[in-house]
Structures are given as structure tokens and as C-alpha cells.
Amino acid sequence: MKKRKFEEWCVKVFMVLATIIVTGSFFLIVGTVFYKGFHYMNWDMITKTPSGGFYIGKAGGILNAIIGSLYVAGGATILGLVISIPVALYINLYLKSKLIYANTLRLVFDVLFGIPSIVYGAFGFLIMVYFGIRASLLGGIIAVTLLVIPILVRTLDEVIRTVPNELRDATLSLGATRWEVAKVILRQVRPGIFTAILLSFGRAIGDVASVLFTAGFSDNVPTSLHEPAATLPLAIFFQLGSSVEEVQGRGYASALILTIIVLIITVLSEILIKRFSKHKIQ
Amino acid sequence: MTKAPHISVQNLNVHIGNQHILKDININIPDKKVTSIIGPSGCGKTTLLKTFNRLVDNTPDVNITGKVLVDNENIYDPNVEITEIRKKMGLLSQRPYPLPMSIYDNIAYGPRIHGTIGKQELDVLVEQQLKATGLWNEVKDRLHNSATKLSIGQQQRLCLARGLAVDPEIILGDESTSALDPISTAIIEDLFITLKEKYTIVLVTHILRQARRVSDYIIFVYMGQIIEFGPTEEILLNPKEELTKEYIKGYIS
Numbered sequence: 228m229k230k231r232k233f234e235e236w237c238v239k240v241f242m243v244l245a246t247i248i249v250t251g252s253f254f255l256i257v258g259t260v261f262y263k264g265f266h267y268m269n270w271d272m273i274t275k276t277p278s279g280g281f282y283i284g285k286a287g288g289i290l291n292a293i294i295g296s297l298y299v300a301g302g303a304t305i306l307g308l309v310i311s312i313p314v315a316l317y318i319n320l321y322l323k324s325k326l327i328y329a330n331t332l333r334l335v336f337d338v339l340f341g342i343p344s345i346v347y348g349a350f351g352f353l354i355m356v357y358f359g360i361r362a363s364l365l366g367g368i369i370a371v372t373l374l375v376i377p378i379l380v381r382t383l384d385e386v387i388r389t390v391p392n393e394l395r396d397a398t399l400s401l402g403a404t405r406w407e408v409a410k411v412i413l414r415q416v417r418p419g420i421f422t423a424i425l426l427s428f429g430r431a432i433g434d435v436a437s438v439l440f441t442a443g444f445s446d447n448v449p450t451s452l453h454e455p456a457a458t459l460p461l462a463i464f465f466q467l468g469s470s471v472e473e474v475q476g477r478g479y480a481s482a483l484i485l486t487i488i489v490l491i492i493t494v495l496s497e498i499l500i501k502r503f504s505k506h507k508i509q
Numbered sequence: 510m511t512k513a514p515h516i517s518v519q520n521l522n523v524h525i526g527n528q529h530i531l532k533d534i535n536i537n538i539p540d541k542k543v544t545s546i547i548g549p550s551g552c553g554k555t556t557l558l559k560t561f562n563r564l565v566d567n568t569p570d571v572n573i574t575g576k577v578l579v580d581n582e583n584i585y586d587p588n589v590e591i592t593e594i595r596k597k598m599g600l601l602s603q604r605p606y607p608l609p610m611s612i613y614d615n616i617a618y619g620p621r622i623h624g625t626i627g628k629q630e631l632d633v634l635v636e637q638q639l640k641a642t643g644l645w646n647e648v649k650d651r652l653h654n655s656a657t658k659l660s661i662g663q664q665q666r667l668c669l670a671r672g673l674a675v676d677p678e679i680i681l682g683d684e685s686t687s688a689l690d691p692i693s694t695a696i697i698e699d700l701f702i703t704l705k706e707k708y709t710i711v712l713v714t715h716i717l718r719q720a721r722r723v724s725d726y727i728i729f730v731y732m733g734q735i736i737e738f739g740p741t742e743e744i745l746l747n748p749k750e751e752l753t754k755e756y757i758k759g760y761i762s
Contacts, residue, residue: 326569396564397606397668401619401675402596415609506609506655 260486264479272480277446283471289481294448295456296485298364300432303371304379304424310372311379311423316409319387320395333384339377345436347374352440365452367442374437375427382426386419387412417503425496429489435460459485513581515540515679515709516561521575523556525568530556532733534575538726543701543710545720545741548730549756554713557730558681561711562598563591579679596623599672599708601685605664607656608671612648615656615667619675638670642700662693669700680704682712686719698723717757721745729753 272288281287314332322329351370360366390412398408413420435458443455444465459481466478514537521534530553538544546554559565560577563584576583584594596619608615616635625631635652639645644666648659656667665685672680682701686694701710701723714720720727720741727744729737729752737744737753748754 324567324569324571391606392567393602393604393606394608395567397600397602398608398618399564399567400562400595400598400600400681401622401672402592403622404592407622411608506611506657 257486260479260482263476264481264483267473267476267480268483272477273484276448281446282465282469282474289457289459289462289477289484291446291448292457292459292462292481293484293488295364295367295442295445296432296459297488298449298456299367299371299438299442299458300428302364302368303375303431304427306368306372307375307379307427308420308424311376311383312413312420314376314380315383315387316412318384320405320409320412333381336377336380336384340381342377343436344374344434345439347371348437348439348441351437355441361453362441362443362455363453364442364449364456367438367456367458368452370437370441371431371434374434375431378430379423379427382423383416383420386416386423389419390415415507418500418507421496421499421503425493428492432488432492433460433485435464459488513540514538515579516711517576517578517581518560519576519578521560521577522573523553523560523565524572525556526570530733531560534735536728536735536738538709538711540709541705541707542725543705543712543723544726544728545724546711546713546728546730547715547717547720547756550715552730553733554730555683558683558711558713561679561681562595562600564595564600566591596675597677598679598681599669599675599677601665601669601672601680601682603684604688605661605668607659607664607667610656611653612656612659612667613652615671616674619671623675634674638674641673641704642666642670643696644670660693662689662696665689665693665697666700669697673704677708679709679711682710682714684713684715686714686716694719717745729756731756 271286273293274290275286275288276291277287277289278285318329318332322332348370351366351373354369355361355366394415395408395412398411399405403411438458438461442458442461444457444461445455446457447454449456463478463481463485466474466481469475469478516536516538518534518536518538521531522529523531534557546557548554556565560573561579561584565571565573573585575585577585579594579597582589584591608618610618613635616638617631620631620634625634636645636649639648644663647663648667656664659667665688669680680701686697689697698719701712704710705725712720712724724741726739727737727741728735729744729748729750731752737748737750744753745757748757
């Protein structure tokens with residue numbers, strides 16, 4: 228009896244410790260970024276583009292990278308959804324009676340999920356060379372879309388799989404076509420779609436390697452898809468690499484801005500998830 | 510049984526993977542009567558029910574041979590329009606699955622996909638079906654609330670109303686009361702008895718008392734085969750087959 232109690236106590240201590248380590252590192256990371264970057268946060272950072280001499284510590288901000296990142300991550304997530312929703316529906320509605328194909332496709336997306344983003348960057352770069360596209364916003368969006376599609380497909384697939392077969396049967400027996408069933412399923416999983424968007428956007432806005440060759444970097448806010456675009460992770464990378472204290476500080480401020488953007492997106496999707504769960508059957 | 514059968518099953522065989530689920534099924538389901546399919550768990554009674562509206566098509570690795578004639582039309586004919594076949598049959602599953610939308614939209618869903626879109630027409634239809642299932646007084650003030658907020662018994666009646674709204678000829682019930690409390694069960698059973706004036710009803714049930722209460726005919730299925738078919742009284746009181754006797758006495762389940 229004593230041994231069993233002791234065992235439980237040990238495991239519980241381990242669980243608590245692990246939880247403390249995880250939450251501790253969360254606060255440590257956010258705290259460090261905040262502590263190092265807050266001093267350099269000002270309106271100029273988020274409202275101005277780098278002016279001459281920004282990278283040696285003179286005036287300007289990183290509006291170019293903020294807008295660039297939002298464009299790249301937003302564009303890639305939208306484009307990714309347009310491709311991923313049909314794939315996830317196809318796997319679950321049309322390939323359902325041919326399990327072997329469905330599972331092979333799932334395996335393919337699992338493998339794609341595991342491929343490092345630098346590979347997507349390199350692949351995106353090859354596509355760009357082939358079509359003669361220069362490093363640009365479009366190139367960045369293409370590479371990041373490739374990166375987020377596996378995330379979106381697998382998340383949506385898991386969400387759609389939780390829909391009871393009976394809901395599909397109920398809709399079919401009203402004389403619905405499979406596309407009409409798909410629309411009912413999409414209504415049912417709407418909260419899950421926001422989770423997928425959140426995961427995809429978070430990955431897209433924070434990734435450096437995929438945009439390194441493809442989006443390029445520019446001190447201007449891009450005005451067309453064919454112009455190079457700055458991204459926040461790259462801006463952070465460049466600034467932290469500087470030996471000027473002022474510039475390094477702004478690097479942390481940029482990291483803080485990136486964190487805040489991700490936070491806003493998270494809160495927004497939580498609100499949307501709650502809102503659209505209203506009609507969801509349990 | 511003087512009238513022509515509504516559903517006629519001829520030499521139906523269903524394999525799922527390597528398993529032979531339904532073996533040489535031949536049966537005529539009478540028109541505008543309640544027919545119950547009884548039998549032990551896993552005997553294939555739900556599969557049989559699902560061959561009537563071809564929901565069985567969605568089972569992985571399924572192979573179906575034979576014919577099912579509904580109004581003398583073979584529904585397994587490759588040229589048949591499957592959505593039209595399914596429209597003829599309302600399905601009531603074990604647990605209610607309302608669509609993820611409001612009460613009103615649940616009932617309007619079927620008519621809408623089949624082309625009824627006029628607001629007034631739909632209003633009339635929704636009221637009519639909710640009255641037919643005795644829900645109207647309970648929900649008339651909250652038609653645009655989510656259907657999932659209803660009690661499970663109300664949800665099941667909503668699902669029945671939703672099925673009736675597409676104007677079917679046949680109602681298929683797959684252990685439709687198994688998740689319900691006794692009062693809701695009684696309401697649904699009474700509805701079946703009322704509805705048989707207009708519809709042919711086929712129920713899968715494992716409750717013999719229910720089969721006795723609501724059905725005119727009983728089909729006893731065992732290990733994928735139809736053992737016996739006949740009027741309710743005859744099957745329950747005077748079964749001809751030894752297996753049916755044993756099942757009714759509770760020796761096999």
C-alpha cells in the first residue's frame with residue numbers, strides 16, 4: 228500500500244515540476260523580450276519604415292517588416308486554406324470507403340509536416356527560378372503556403388474526423404449530395420477551422436527559413452506582389468546581429484511586436500471559436 | 510398482404526471486407542405498415558436497414574449484390590439518382606443528430622436543398638412538421654435558437670420532423686428510441702403508429718415489447734439470414750422456426 232502511494236506521489240511531483248518548467252520558460256521568454264525590448268518600443272517602431280542609418284542606430288521603425296509579415300502570413304494562410312479545405316473534405320468524404328488511399332494521403336501529409344522549413348524555402352526558390360520570379364512578396368507567399376498546407380490539411384482532417392458518421396448519414400438521407408454534406412460538416416467544424424488558421428498563421432509569421440531566399444528584404448512597405456518584402460523574423464535576425472546597442476535593443480522590440488501580433492491572433496481566434504460553437508452538436 | 514410491397518429485396522448479399530454480413534436476403538416490405546426487424550446484436554439488422562437507402566454504400570470495403578426494388582425501381586441500378594432515392598426515405602438514427610443550425614433551419618434544410626426556397630412556403634412547412642411531431646407548442650417561441658439546446662427526446666422528434674419535411678414515402682428507424690427516456694420513447698412510438706397511415710415504416714429494434722406495441726409485421730434476422738417473417742402476433746406467439754422461439758424466449762441474444 229505504501230509503495231503505491233509513494234509511486235503516485237513521485238509521479239505527481241514530476242507532473243508538477245514539468246508544468247512549472249514549461250510555464251516558467253514561457254514567462255522567462257516573454258519576460259526577457261519585454262525587458263530588453265520595451266525600452267526601445269516607441270510609435271516610430273510601428274509607424275515608420277527604416278530611414279537612412281536605421282541600422283546604425285538612427286531614426287525609423289520596422290513598419291516594412293510588420294506589414295510584410297502580415298501580408299506573407301495572411302496570404303499564405305488564405306491560399307493554404309483554399310487548397311487544404313478541399314483536400315481534407317476529399318479525404319473524408321470521397322475516400323472514406325477506400326481507406327487505403329485516405330491513409331496513404333494522411334501519411335504523405337504527415338511527412339510533409341515534418342520537412343524542415345528551409346527545404347520549403349529552397350523548393351520555393353527553385354519554383355521561382357523556373358518561372359523567373361525574383362525574390363518578392365509573391366515568392367514568399369508561395370513558399371510559406373507550401374509550408375502551412377500540411378499543417379492545415381492535417382488539422383482540418385483531424386477536426387473533420389471527429390464529426391460523427393451519423394451526422395453525415397442524417398444529411399445524406401435527406402437526399403443531400405456529398406457537397407451538401409460537406410457544407411454541413413464545414414458548419415459543424417467551423418470552430419476547428421479557426422484553430423487551424425491560428426496554427427497556420429502562427430507558424431507562417433514566425434518562420435525565417437522559408438522566406439529567407441523567397442521574400443527577400445526591403446526597407447519599403449511592398450506595394451505589389453512583385454516587390455521584395457521584409458518579414459519580422461528576418462528583421463529581428465538582422466538587428467540582433469548588429470554590434471550597435473541601440474539596434475540590438477530594437478531587435479528585441481521587434482521580437483516583442485511579433486509576440487504581440489501572435490497574441491492578438493490567438494485571442495481573436497479564441498473569440499471566434501466560442502462564437503461559432505453555438506450550433507455545434509456535441 | 511394484398512397490396513403490392515413497397516420495398517422488395519431480391520437475392521441481396523452484402524460483404525464487408527471478408528465478412529459475409531447479409532446472406533441471400535429475399536423479403537417484401539408491405540406498404541403503409543410498420544415492419545420491425547428484430548434479432549441479436551451484430552446479426553446484420555442495421556446493415557439490412559441501411560441497404561434500403563444505400564447508406565451502406567459509405568461503409569469501407571463494402572460489396573453489394575442483388576436488387577432492392579422501391580416502387581418497382583431497382584435502387585442499385587447504376588443509372589439511378591441516389592439523392593432521389595434517399596429523399597423518399599426518412600432516417601431516424603439511434604441518437605438524434607440535429608444539423609448544426611437552428612430548429613427552423615433543421616426542418617427547412619431538406620426542402621431547401623430540393624428547391625423550396627420561398628419564405629412563406631417554408632414557414633408553413635416548418636409549422637406543419639413540428640405539429641405533426643408534437644413539437645410545435647414546445648418550440649414555437651424559439652424557432653431560431655440552436656437545435657442542440659433541445660432535450661434529447663425533443664431532438665429526436667425534430668429529426669423525425671426534418672425527415673418528414675422532404676415528403677418521404679418510407680420512414681426507416683434504427684433503434685430510434687434506444688437513447689431516449691421512457692416518456693420520449695412512448696411519444697415516438699405513438700408517432701410511428703399515427704404515421705403509418707401515410708408512410709411505410711421499417712424499424713430496427715432489439716426491444717421485443719416495442720416490436721409488439723408498434724409493428725404489424727416482424728422480420729427475424731439471425732447471423733445475416735432472414736429466419737422468419739410474418740405478422741407480429743404470429744411471430745411472437747407462434748413462431749414456426751426453432752431459432753425464433755429461442756430468441757423470443759431469451760435463450761439467444
